[in-house]
Amino acid sequence: MKSIRLVMILGVFLSVFLISTSLCAADTVVIGLQGPITGPWAYEGQMAKQSCEIAAELINSKGGILGGKMVELRVVDDAGEPKTGALAAQKLVGQKDVVASISTYGSSVCEPASNIYEKFKKVNIGYGVTAVRLTQRDFNYFFRTCGRDDSQGRFFAEAVPKKFGAKRIAIMHDNTAFGKGLAEDTKRALQPMIDAGSVEIVDYVAITPGEKDFRVVLTNLREAKPDVWYFTGYYAEAALLVTQAREIGITCPFVGGNAAINDEFVKIAGIEVAKNCYMTNEPLPADLPYPEAKEFLDAYKAKFGDIPSSPWPIYAADALNIIAYAIDKSGSTDSSELAEFLRSQVDGVPGITGPIGFTEQGDREGVPFYLYVVDESGKIVVSK
């Protein structure tokens, strides 16, 4: 008796659910967002949700896509956990009206989720997932609007030697997975220039994080006479390194990776030492020069009071934009056709974070990175 009642209740729920979703399907296009709405990265997930809402509103206010259909966002929480991430992906692929999914923040969460999207042939675009391996699995339906861990190294190789007219480069890392990875990527990116003889790595060295005295390593660095010095670790060591380096007479420009310079760095090193220290970083939302960015940030600010404080949510907004663009231009909501379209037809489409295009593997082409500098007042601004 009891079990029959349970089945009936479930049946009612299911039919209500199916009716409601099928009713919506008539005049809207549903795009899923899987993100850490709760859990340790909840603020990232919340901002991504808000960013996608704004992006959808902007599209809808301009008449929607496919000749008047509205974009609808459906949010599923993955709590920033790999296991929940897989469940969240299951939930989204189970809903037939979800055309494509924006998924997610955190490489370890994205990995199992994207397996499921791949299996069920659903386009999924990561927005805060930078692990290189994600796009080396020959997946057909996985894309990302953010860069990879090695894009930063490539940016360094392209921009920094040119900016400082530097021939002699010193690279220092902190033996962490992130720091060492970035240092190695940078070295790899510099390799063609080294082979051509235009630059030279004069010192490549590791420090121990948590230490306070780096004078030994720095003295060797000074004797190597670099023109520019790249440190790929974190701010606590970066502040000590620069302070001690200036004390022992290293005057060459300091460039930090995207974890090396922040307000704490300026506080510990003091403005005298911190000013004119550079760093390679993803552009912060406020520094994006594109008209799309201005429109988006104005709308975001009007609704939520302030612009997103982290670089990642706007990549989620751009994921929504590019999905909407692909649906509109290809005239299809079939994931296989969309994946094909994203791969071959999308090239230099203007987005909030700059022109969007994808490689064969689904990586973003031409990921934006900027060189930032600490100015006279201790603020971190884009280097001109």
Add this chain to the structure above:
Amino acid sequence: MHVFLEQLINGLTIGSFYALIALGYSMVYGVLKLINFAHGDFFTLGSYLGYTVLVFGSAVITTHFGLWGGLILAMTVAAVSLALVGLIVERLAYRPVYAAGRLPAVVSALGASIVLQNAIMVIWGPRFQAYPSKLIPNVHLQFGDIHITLLQIIILVMSFILMGILYFIVQKTTFGAAIRATALDRETASLMGININKVIFFIFTLGPALGAITGIMVGMYYRQISFTMGWNYGLKAFTASVLGGIGNIPGAMLGGLILGVLEMLGGAYISAAWKDVFVFLILILVLIFRPTGILGEKLAEKV
């Protein structure tokens, strides 16, 4: 050559930090045969108190005392406070367990260390704190190719003065003789009319006070302090006191300086990543071939 001299000065600077902290370990060990694990945290606490005086008193200091006055004020406040903290810890954590033997005392010391470290974290927060750069002398000196800072010279001079004073007290005064006698044999010393409690009072005020002053010097030197730094310095200083001969005051000084110089030169000429390995290897070798440390006297077996 200039690199060698620079590294030597750098090594002596951090060596004098180790030496000053090692003195605290060594004095307590000498008298009580107790490894005072909380000593590293006395050092951290002193550093934070000095930081607080400098940051919150910065307006008063700059108008009334000037740069040097401010530093002396910070050191005095930190040293006096830490002398008090040292006494309190001795009374609460060590005295009740003396009678129970050495192992409970060591566990109690570890407990005191955890309590102090967490108290510092709760009061000042888990993030790094930065010594204000304006309240610290910041002059770079260059002799030929040798770069050193005025601060390094100040630290070296101050450390040697402090060590000199302590050496004088322990080796040349009557009270020092009482301390050494207590270190040799507590029971006999008390039978000879030495007030053991007075000796314990002395080592538990002076040791933490020295640690506090060292904490401020480390804060000035690196400008960055964190609530966990006591552990690392404590470990190195403990190593230094074992290297020099634990319980032996000049040994602690010598051990600290040797450790600092070895660390810097090993880092410079062998490998920076391996410098700690190198340091502890030397320690192991010394312990194998001279178990009592460099200046440690051979102890007669008690029968």
